[in-house]
Amino acid sequence: MxxxxxxxxxxxxxxxxxxxxxxxxxxxxxxxxxxxxxxxxxxxxxxxxxxxxxxxxxxxxxxxxxxxxxxxxxxxxxxxxxxxxxxxxxxxxxxxxxxxxxxxxxxxxxxxxxxxxxxxxxxxxxxxxxxxxxxxxxxxxxxxxxxxxxxxxxxxxxxxxxxxxxxxxxxxxxxxxxxxxxxxxxxxxxxxxxxxxxxxxxxxxxxxxxxxxxxxxxxxxxxxxxxxxxxxxxxxxxxxxxxxxGFVGDANKIDAKVSAVNGTRLTLTSSAGTEMKVEETGSSLMVGQAVQVFLRPEAIELSKSKDGIEDELNVSRCTVNAVLFNGSNSSVMVRDKAGSLFSVALPQTGSLADLREGDEVFTCWRPQKARCYPAPEV
Amino acid sequence: MRSDASKLGFYLLLAPIVLWLLVLIILPHVGLFIVSISEKIGPRIYETGFGNYATFFGEPLYWRTFARTAIMSILATALTLILGFPIAYYIAKLTRGRTKTTLFLMCMIPFWVSELVRTFGWMILLRETGVISTTLQIIGVISGPIELLYNDAAIMVGLVYTSILFMVVPLVTTLDSLDDSLIEAGYDLGGTTTSILREIVIPHAMPGIVSGCIVVFMLSLGNYLTPILLGGKDSLWFTGMIYNQFITRFNWELGSALGFLLLALSSAIVFLGLKLSKQSLSNTMGRA
Missing domain, CATH: 3.40.50.300 (P-loop containing nucleotide triphosphate hydrolases)
Structure with a gap:
């Protein structure tokens, strides 16, 4: 003191x-x-x-x-x-x-x-x-x-x-x-x-x-x-x-392992096997370390085709699992190829209002948008 | 058809209470009233009139005993409240779970024994050769035996003891329903223990206090055994006087009149108490 x-x-x-x-x-x-x-x-x-x-x-x-x-x-x-x-x-x-x-x-x-x-x-x-x-x-x-x-x-x-x-x-x-x-x-x-x-x-x-x-x-x-x-x-x-x-706001939680470190750019492999890029400044994560990735639903963008998406982004092809209509807070649950579920906010412009269960969509998100923490030791 | 059956059910369910009211309360009182307004002017010759009531007011012993019984009962009620409130507060607010049940049971246990036996217990403690007198002699506080029985204080002890449970139970119930956060809010807003007791706890407990007081007052006023046993033959308790008229003097007419006056007295005092505390009978009795 x-x-x-x-x-x-x-x-x-x-x-x-x-x-x-x-x-x-x-x-x-x-x-x-x-x-x-x-x-x-x-x-x-x-x-x-x-x-x-x-x-x-x-x-x-x-x-x-x-x-x-x-x-x-x-x-x-x-x-x-x-x-x-x-x-x-x-x-x-x-x-x-x-x-x-x-x-x-x-x-x-x-x-x-x-x-x-x-x-x-x-x-x-x-x-x-x-x-x-x-x-x-x-x-x-x-x-x-x-x-x-x-x-x-x-x-x-x-x-x-x-x-x-x-x-x-x-x-x-x-x-x-x-x-x-x-x-x-x-x-x-x-x-x-x-x-x-x-x-x-x-x-x-x-x-x-x-x-x-x-x-x-x-x-x-x-x-x-x-x-x-x-x-x-x-x-x-x-x-x-x-x-x-995890507590403040909604977030998708992904368990992953660090597979490569290149400056502030990390390459992670999720436990389901999907690869993703995350930008993390000031962290001391090392290759092989278990991490938890948190990604907000509104940080993920949806599009119906792969055209015009920069290489920089994390892109994956998903199918719509459920549409959760809640006015301005509407979201969709999508399932990627590896079988993991993600919650994604629906854009409020109404451009994807016709999305239905079973439709195919692409999700993409910027590496800067995700947050990455060392997994708690069990 | 169906409505007839449900009507019959309703009257069947209503029958016991109507019978109880009619046979055990209204009829005896009507009989008592008729007896009380019959004056005996000769063997088996009666005349209707209020002579028996006039006798009561004409004889100072009667109305002084009457007043003494009323004042002592009010005093006993007040003492019971003063003693019972802290006990009830402790049980309701400061204990939890098992301790609470145990304490509550401990209040109840003496009441598993008959009132007579409990009163004899007090006589063993208080009489000249009793526990207290002997103990005081052994430790040398007093030189000779003292008689603690057969005075007003002994009657008061007995009355408070026999009725305290009926004060504690309604108080525990109402205090239990007082939210602890109200007391905390009182402290938080700068209240002291006294002001919180006066402004928050007592107003909340008022229905319990009033219903406890009514029950204890009625029990004291109508008590016969405790004043006679602890106060002796000259205890001058009004119920004792009624007993004398009915059993010893065989003067049912005056006895009935005295009985009616006791009923009027208790009703009047309860009514006054309710008015003073701004409570209604249905509110206090309904909640406790």
Whole structure:
């Protein structure tokens, strides 16, 4: 820990609202969070993305103060939060099922935090109306919680936290319980609320599209560790590990072996025997090494004839196995000569809309588009 | 044809409850009321009138016992709630799985024995030559034996002990349904343990609290065995007084009047309690 002389005496950057350094949490015999370090700049939207059971909820609960880290330090606005109880921390949390108090009216729910601080009654009423106005729900403060729709409850839960003007707002998969249409809508709304309040949001989710749409920065978490931290496009286009490549976005995974290395150009042979060219800079792969290749469905182009395709590309003749129509996300499953299945995005121009099962097509992709990682040792 | 059959089925299913209400509740009460408004003016000569009720109000011993029973029952209910709430909270919120079942069973086990035996257990503990008195003498806290039985405190101990289960069970049920994240949200928003208890836990548990209180209050008010055994002959409990009229004095007319007054009293206090706690009977009893 280079930054710290002792706990509480820090030289941290004041522009970071939240700093976690070497955070670790052990439950008897099981490590839920493993040496996690990250910084969240002031006013940004930070997402922690990972499959269920990866430790993201534990991490969030440690930031909120419901669990204490086994080792490591946690700083909010430069102050160590170790040993500070949740009701004394300058963070608020939007719970997974929102945890609105059903025995109180909406106004009492939103005003709960201010009442705990001993703010004058008239002042509370004014600020409750103000914050409800800001989340777009004016004049609902006398209503009951069960008179609201899912999206409105969401906004009340955020208003209840934002009225306290926290340094960091934690959100624990709050969109999980909503239906698809509303979820899409709330993604945009959450992002604009974050901009309007200009507060640091830390958002955890297992839904990659939520993370990609809303975040300034994403941390991809797996088995208690951060695999990669970066901007959404970076995480999507330049995944640093095989896990990130497989988890964020769709990808075709191909098991292969390196058969030749020529500078940055690798020649690989898949386990089914197909040869392909991959461009990989800065890797230390060697001939004979087992690798995993990840190829996005939209990186593969389809054409009905072989004419006009450059030699440079990886081309193979395939048959259509299934057409999966899903509006703008339509794709086809194709099977190559060696029998492996690939998912390929259908072009949205509609040029191949007449594709049917059993048709013959050519697939081609640029060597630069694939990502290649050493296969995990089994 | 088919609808006739289903109608018959409906009435057959309805019959037990109607019979129960009619034969065991309405008829005895009508009988009791008729007896209570008959004044005995000579051997086998009766006249209708409210003389028996007038006797009650005219005799201070009767209405003072009446008031004393009501106040002691309310006190016993309050004590049971104060003792039962932490127990219920611990069982419902702080334990899981096996421990929870075990603790719940441990609350239940004393109730497998009859109330009489349980009360005798307390007598063994509290009497002059009992366990507590003897132990205190052996360790030298007191020089001579002390009598812990036959006072109001002993009655209170007995009442709380016999009814605590009926407070704990509805409280555990309602507290179990309180989502832990509500408590966490309370802490997260800056609440203290007291304010969370006052603003989140108690409002949520209110139906359980009220239904537990109603049951415990009714049990205490109508208890006969515990006040007589632990409070002695002069325990001055209203049910004891009714017993005396019916069995010892053979004055069924006054006994019935007293019985009716007890019914009116319990109904009035339960009604008041519901109004004060802003709960409805169907809400509390339906949920617990």
């Amino acid at each position: 280079p930054f710290f002389t002792s706990r509480g005496c820090i030289l941290s950057d004041p522009t970071h609202d939240l700093v976690c350094s070497d955070l670790m949490k052990d439950f008897d015999g099981f490590r839920a969070v493993d040496h996690v370090s990250f910084e969240v700049p002031k006013g940004s939207f930070f997402s922690i993305l990972g499959p269920s059971g990866c430790g993201k909820t534990t991490l969030l609960r440690m930031i909120a103060g419901f669990q204490s880290p086994t080792t490591g330090d946690l700083l909010i606005k430069g102050k160590s939060m170790i040993g500070v109880p949740p009701n004394k921390r300058p963070v608020s949390m939007v719970f997974q099922h929102l945890a609105l108090f059903p025995t109180m009216s909406i106004g009492d729910n939103v005003g709960f935090g201010l009442r705990q601080r001993g703010v004058a009654r008239a002042d509370i009423a004014r600020r409750v109306d103000e914050v409800l106005d800001r989340v777009g729900l004016p004049g609902v403060s006398t209503r009951r919680i069960d008179q609201l729709s899912g999206g409105q409850k969401q906004r009340v839960a955020i208003a209840r936290c934002m009225i306290l003007e926290p340094d960091v707002l934690l959100l624990d998969e709050p969109l999980g319980a909503l239906d698809l249409k509303l979820r899409e809508h709330m993604k945009v709304e959450l992002k604009s609320l974050q901009a309007a309040f200009d507060t640091t949001f830390v958002y955890i989710t297992h839904d990659q599209s939520e993370a990609l749409v809303m975040s300034d920065n994403i941390a991809v978490m797996n088995q208690g560790r951060f695999e990669q931290v970066g901007a959404p496009h970076e995480v999507y286009h330049n995944p640093q590990t095989a896990f990130v490549a």
